[in-house]
Amino acid sequence: MSFVTILYAVLFYVAAIILFVGLAYRIYEYSIIPAPLKIPTPPAPQTQRGVIFRFFKEVVLFESLFSATKWTWLFSWLFHFALLLAAFRHLKYFTDPVWFWVSFDIVQAAGHYGAYVMIFGLLGLLGRRIFVDRVRYISSPSDYLILILIISIALTGLMMKWFQTDILAVRQFFLGLMYFQLSELPNDFMLLIHLSLVILLMIIFPYSKLLHAPGLFFSPTRNQTDTAREKRHISKWAREIEN
Amino acid sequence: MAENKFNTPQIREYPVIPALEKEATLHLAPFKSKEEFQSSLGYPGELVDNWQEKALDKMGDLLKKYRSLRVYLDSCMQCGACTDKCHYYLGTKDPNNMPVGRQNLMRSVYRRYFTLPGKYFPKLVGAQDLTKEVLDEWYSYYHQCSQCRRCAVFCPIGIDTAEISMAAREVMDSIGVGQKYCNEIIGKVHKIGNNLGLPEPALEDTLEGLEEDVVDEVGIDVKFPLDQKGADVLLVTPSADFFAEPHVDGLIGYAKVFHQAGISWTLSSHASEAANFGMFIGSYENMRKLALRIREAALELNVKRIVFGECGHAWRVAYSFLNTLAGPFDFLDSRYPVPQHICEVTNDLIDKKVLNFDKSANDDMTLTYHDSCNVARASNMGGIMGGQFSIPRKIIKAAANNYFDMDEETIKEKTYCCGGGGGLLTDDLIELRVKGALPRMEALKQVVDEKGVTHMAAICAICKSQFSKVFQYYGLELDQIVSLHQLVGNALIMNKKEV
Ligand code: SF4
Numbered sequence: 106m107s108f109v110t111i112l113y114a115v116l117f118y119v120a121a122i123i124l125f126v127g128l129a130y131r132i133y134e135y136s137i138i139p140a141p142l143k144i145p146t147p148p149a150p151q152t153q154r155g156v157i158f159r160f161f162k163e164v165v166l167f168e169s170l171f172s173a174t175k176w177t178w179l180f181s182w183l184f185h186f187a188l189l190l191a192a193f194r195h196l197k198y199f200t201d202p203v204w205f206w207v208s209f210d211i212v213q214a215a216g217h218y219g220a221y222v223m224i225f226g227l228l229g230l231l232g233r234r235i236f237v238d239r240v241r242y243i244s245s246p247s248d249y250l251i252l253i254l255i256i257s258i259a260l261t262g263l264m265m266k267w268f269q270t271d272i273l274a275v276r277q278f279f280l281g282l283m284y285f286q287l288s289e290l291p292n293d294f295m296l297l298i299h300l301s302l303v304i305l306l307m308i309i310f311p312y313s314k315l316l317h318a319p320g321l322f323f324s325p326t327r328n329q330t331d332t333a334r335e336k337r338h339i340s341k342w343a344r345e346i347e348n
Numbered sequence: 349m350a351e352n353k354f355n356t357p358q359i360r361e362y363p364v365i366p367a368l369e370k371e372a373t374l375h376l377a378p379f380k381s382k383e384e385f386q387s388s389l390g391y392p393g394e395l396v397d398n399w400q401e402k403a404l405d406k407m408g409d410l411l412k413k414y415r416s417l418r419v420y421l422d423s424c425m426q427c428g429a430c431t432d433k434c435h436y437y438l439g440t441k442d443p444n445n446m447p448v449g450r451q452n453l454m455r456s457v458y459r460r461y462f463t464l465p466g467k468y469f470p471k472l473v474g475a476q477d478l479t480k481e482v483l484d485e486w487y488s489y490y491h492q493c494s495q496c497r498r499c500a501v502f503c504p505i506g507i508d509t510a511e512i513s514m515a516a517r518e519v520m521d522s523i524g525v526g527q528k529y530c531n532e533i534i535g536k537v538h539k540i541g542n543n544l545g546l547p548e549p550a551l552e553d554t555l556e557g558l559e560e561d562v563v564d565e566v567g568i569d570v571k572f573p574l575d576q577k578g579a580d581v582l583l584v585t586p587s588a589d590f591f592a593e594p595h596v597d598g599l600i601g602y603a604k605v606f607h608q609a610g611i612s613w614t615l616s617s618h619a620s621e622a623a624n625f626g627m628f629i630g631s632y633e634n635m636r637k638l639a640l641r642i643r644e645a646a647l648e649l650n651v652k653r654i655v656f657g658e659c660g661h662a663w664r665v666a667y668s669f670l671n672t673l674a675g676p677f678d679f680l681d682s683r684y685p686v687p688q689h690i691c692e693v694t695n696d697l698i699d700k701k702v703l704n705f706d707k708s709a710n711d712d713m714t715l716t717y718h719d720s721c722n723v724a725r726a727s728n729m730g731g732i733m734g735g736q737f738s739i740p741r742k743i744i745k746a747a748a749n750n751y752f753d754m755d756e757e758t759i760k761e762k763t764y765c766c767g768g769g770g771g772l773l774t775d776d777l778i779e780l781r782v783k784g785a786l787p788r789m790e791a792l793k794q795v796v797d798e799k800g801v802t803h804m805a806a807i808c809a810i811c812k813s814q815f816s817k818v819f820q821y822y823g824l825e826l827d828q829i830v831s832l833h834q835l836v837g838n839a840l841i842m843n844k845k846e847v
Pocket residue numbers: 433434435436445446447450492493494495496497498499500508509510765
């Protein structure tokens with residue numbers, strides 16, 4: 106086993122632990138903190154089913170963002186949608202046998218061209234950060250860096266195509282990580298950069314604003330039903346005050 | 349007109365998003381609360397010695413009590429979607445009045461002390477120490493938020509800046525930095541029962557006066573009962589309704605509705621205030637104590653229903669929180685929601701054809717309707733989605749002939765706050781109030797010019813007071829703001845035979 110293979114194997118294990126344990130811990134924290142008062146924003150659904158529909162619209166269409174600003178909506182929706190396509194394409198590295206739909210040409214092609222769309226959307230978001238004075242004012246270095254990080258991941262991913270990376274070996278490496286049978290990682294410059302950046306992204310995820318992903322589902326203005334009069338909503342600490 | 353030390357913003361023909369003016373309103377800090385009012389609410393009288401440590405402790409405590417606070421401090425993408433949504437930003441151009449700018453004042457401190465990256469790389473993630481300067485910024489800008497939740501409607505995560513403002517005020521109160529206006533008022537309610545500090549005899553006098561006025565005016569003996577045991581309805585209304593124009597015309601309207609429908613009702617001297625300023629300062633305990641007065645009054649007077657008068661945030665606390673704070677209300681008549689809004693009562697009576705109107709009584713007015721932020725974005729009416737928008741409009745249209753909505757982008761869930769909500773309705777913040785009213789004034793001016801609107805109806809005591817004050821700065825007359833139930837009272841056909 107080469108040093109590079111071992112190094113990346115260790116880094117991936119560490120990053121995966123930070124990502125999954127970190128995220129699970131955040132979700133656990135969010136779930137045990139009570140929401141003592143009913144604060145849904147309109148149009149507030151009155152049933153759980155309505156809440157699910159609301160989330161569907163938020164997650165799939167970014168409804169609130171659409172009503173707020175069309176440019177940010179366009180860029181961020183394109184980015185997230187393309188990210189999903191790229192993720193589908195990458196499933197071929199992690200499934201054995203490869204899930205049948207993942208190997209469809211259309212899924213693979215969509216994932217590839219998705220990278221261009223991703224870069225377009227991210228550059229749009231970066232442009233807003235740089236050129237719109239209000240967004241520039243609120244941006245801290247990390248806000249730019251996260252965009253640049255994801256753009257770089259997409260770019261290095263695309264460039265691998267030109268570097269003729271042995272993707273079958275890459276697949277063996279990842280399957281090997283998953284089944285604890287380490288296999289050699291191609292010593293390919295662009296690939297290693299791509300993977301390093303992904304590792305970095307995994308590590309910062311639970312410590313950064315990327316927490317907006319789980320955060321949305323815990324947002325009381327969005328996940329509560331509007332039933333304050335019908336059903337008494339009371340948290341544990343508030344009940345303790347009563348006694 | 350009051351003497352101006354500032355310029356009233358220009359009404360713009362095409363509202364464009366203003367360019368930033370840093371620290372434009374940093375100087376706008378309301379008067380601080382004195383020791384006696386602080387201590388009556390259970391807070392230290394002045395800035396405590398180890399205030400930084402205490403403030404961080406309190407923050408840590410709130411982060412464990414309010415999921416909203418924790419999730420919202422973590423989840424903001426700094427995407428900027430909310431940046432042009434706050435009326436205070438549009439009116440003052442101060443970047444810290446952009447909702448996310450306001451949130452970041454606390455988020456930067458949260459990151460510094462409660463997150464790993466902020467501990468080790470503060471510059472990188474925009475974290476900062478909680479210094480005296482930061483505390484002063486908190487005091488200014490968390491008292492430049494009317495907690496109207498307009499930002500929360502547009503934020504892709506639903507981040508509600510009001511939750512953060514409330515938490516910030518609670519943290520500041522806990523280290524002895526309270527706001528005079530809110531804390532004095534809460535003190536009065538704890539002691540006397542209403543925001544104005546109006547004691548029972550004075551209240552009784554006022555109500556008798558009103559009865560005489562109504563007899564003189566319409567020749568009908570409409571009662572304004574106080575502390576009447578065994579009445580069906582306990583009416584809880586903002587104390588402004590007892591004497592100030594145009595509020596009092598609303599109260600006369602409610603009384604006429606009850607009278608005409610033959611519903612026995614009463615006011616209570618113990619719970620003579622619908623407003624609950626405990627919410628503004630983010631204090632669950634104070635909010636609960638104020639809410640309990642209503643429960644006590646309902647039990648004491650042995651009523652069957654609780655109805656709230658026209659007041660925006662009072663209706664938020666009533667509709668969304670009362671059951672939580674002071675429930676369960678299983679001792680009341682279960683056929684009616686607890687509590688009910690006076691608009692719901694009137695609306696039901698209109699549906700049942702109990703109330704009939706002579707709409708021409710309001711023909712001297714061409715009306716529009718201002719959705720009060722707390723009614724629009726933090727409550728409901730009628731148990732139907734959007735009832736808080738449709739029911740008041742339906743009542744106005746039942747009682748008046750001439751009605752036009754303002755621009756779609758400025759009404760219903762996208763309504764702009766009047767500029768005086770959230771505990772900011774105080775003269776020491778008049779500059780902020782005038783500037784924050786700009787978006788609403790622009791929308792109003794538009795229907796005044798294009799549709800010939802002469803009057804704007806509202807169902808919130810704060811909105812009514814705020815508009816009657818700031819209209820003059822924008823070249824409108826103060827009596828151009830009316831109570832919704834004033835229109836009802838004007839047009840209601842009363843049965844003379846009952847005299
Ligand atoms: S709650 Fe209202 S006043 Fe406060 S930041 Fe949001 S929009 Fe502005």
